[in-house]
Amino acid sequence: MTQYRVCDFQAFGQHFDIEYRFPDLELLPEEGAAEDLADGLSMSVAAGRIDENSLNSGFRFTFSDLEILHSYESVSFGHAPLLLIIVLDGQVELKVGAVELTLEPGMAASLQLHPDYALQAVQHPQPRLRAVTLAYDPQGADIGRAASPTLQRLLACVQEPLHRWSVPQALQSQLSDSFDQALPELQQALVLEGLALQLVGLGVPEGQPLRETSPVSHQQQQRLELVRQQLEFSPEKDHTLAELAELAAMSQSGLRSKFRATYGVSVFEYRRQCRMALAQQFLERGFSVQQTAHKVGYRHATNFATAFRRHFGVSPKRGSTRRHI
Structure with a gap:
């Protein structure tokens, strides 16, 4: 040994x-x-x-x-x-x-x-x-x-x-x-x-479709990936379109269109999906709805609860018990 x-x-x-x-x-x-x-x-x-x-x-x-x-x-x-x-x-x-x-x-x-x-x-x-x-x-x-x-x-x-x-x-x-x-x-x-x-x-994550040839250049795709990672790894932050466009070295309209063409959703829809996935993890770990709302970037728990229900079809309280049923 x-x-x-x-x-x-x-x-x-x-x-x-x-x-x-x-x-x-x-x-x-x-x-x-x-x-x-x-x-x-x-x-x-x-x-x-x-x-x-x-x-x-x-x-x-x-x-x-x-x-x-x-x-x-x-x-x-x-x-x-x-x-x-x-x-x-x-x-x-x-x-x-x-x-x-x-x-x-x-x-x-x-x-x-x-x-x-x-x-x-x-x-x-x-x-x-x-x-x-x-x-x-x-x-x-x-x-x-x-x-x-x-x-x-x-x-x-x-x-x-x-x-x-x-x-x-x-x-x-x-x-x-x-x-x-x-x-x-x-x-x-x-x-x-x-x-x-x-x-x-x-x-490989389930439900992730294999992307065909990207409609943007390889260099643009690399910069878009920086934006996607920024949203993925810190969805709780209040990212602005202007800041993200600067990160991608694109105009705001260019970022909107190229991000959707590459990933299939809008920039802020993607951030919302990331927030909901992160919220579910916090709820499963025992955090309250109020704590989870703040951790994923919502100032008000009611707004978070509404977004969670629209995304998952259940309230955050029910969502926190799904894994343990």
């Missing part, structure tokens, strides 16, 4: 652009206490096993089987068009912008990793945390192994900050077995490639 110390996490973070924080450990000694700093860096945070496998296609698996000895937080500032986090045992808390969720055994989250909207994760002390992270980086693929058109279109459908989904039991077993079996390198790569494609297929 390997002991993972503070310095080990920091070295890992430098390689993958992740900042680690250790709230339970005192890592800022008094001036001149170099020995205390060295002791802090050598303190064990977790014990167990971490395996990494990078595939020629651009997929990278990280499998963790750890006992968490001290709480730690990670903030990911990197970039990836797709990141999947699967929990097999234990619990992980995730946050992107205003969106928060907790992953428990058998649950997974899909997201696009973007430095402007860092992924925050918290691991509390627990006897066993088994998790699988799958990152896709097309720039890491070998020449000639670029993503297929189907995969590229699937990746374009990942539009939620944190899309939570359930992992079939059979696939959970396959993930566990794949890291315990001693297979030849080529065979192991093929097995992991197949698992990666299964996970991507399941991790």
